[in-house]
Amino acid sequence: MELEQSGSNTAHVHLQLAIVAHNWGLDAELWQHLDRAVTLPFEAEHSCLPKRLGDFLAQLEPEVLPHNYRSAATRLRVHELLVRQRPDAGPGRKRVIEELLVREANADKDLRAEARGSSDAYRRLGALAAARPA
Numbered sequence: 001m002e003l004e005q006s007g008s009n010t011a012h013v014h015l016q017l018a019i020v021a022h023n024w025g026l027d028a029e030l031w032q033h034l035d036r037a038v039t040l041p042f043e044a045e046h047s048c049l050p051k052r053l054g055d056f057l058a059q060l061e062p063e064v065l066p067h068n069y070r071s072a073a074t075r076l077r078v079h080e081l082l083v084r085q086r087p088d089a090g091p092g093r094k095r096v097i098e099e100l101l102v103r104e105a106n107a108d109k110d111l112r113a114e115a116r117g118s119s120d121a122y123r124r125l126g127a128l129a130a131a132r133p134a
Contacts, residue, residue, distance in 0.1 A: 011040040015053055018092075022060070030063075034092030057099035064096050078110040078127075082118070085126040101130035108132055 014037035021029035042049045061070065069080045078101065085097045101107065108131055115127035 009036075009040070010046075011037050011042050011053075012046045012049055014040065015049065015056065019056060022056075027063075031090055031092050034095075035090045038091050038095045054099055057096045058103055060096045061100055064093060064100070074104060074107050075110045075113075078104060078107050078114060082114055082123040082126050085123060087122055097126070098130060101126070104130075 014033045018030050018033035018037055021027075021033060037053065064084055065077070065080060069077055072080070081097050081101055081104075085094060089097075101111065111127045111131040115124050115131060118124045118127065
């Protein structure tokens with residue numbers, strides 16, 4: 001791969017490689033490059049990178065949420081996304097779930113309920129991070 005052989009270890013290159021891996025169905029490579037893309041700092045010359053990254057993360061819903069939950073009620077979707085936000089998940093998977101939670105329409109009430117009622121501290125933190133201030 002030309003991008004990979006260029007030797008650049010930048011967020012932009014790893015995002016491009018993650019997109020290519022996703023398009024080719026290379027799951028392991030997708031998460032490997034996405035983990036690097038979300039942990040490296042953005043380069044000044046790629047000012048549109050945060051938006052492109054967010055849009056790509058939102059496209060990965062099928063990779064983190066089973067089919068039967070994708071059209072479920074908001075409360076159930078929020079709960080299932082937070083259940084999948086585990087400490088052992090890679091940084092790329094965590095960012096995908098965060099992006100989906102932030103973009104979930106009308107989820108503020110459900111996020112607050114999860115933040116207050118969950119017995120799992122990691123899920124409570126994930127809900128708080130995605131909730132908009134009241």
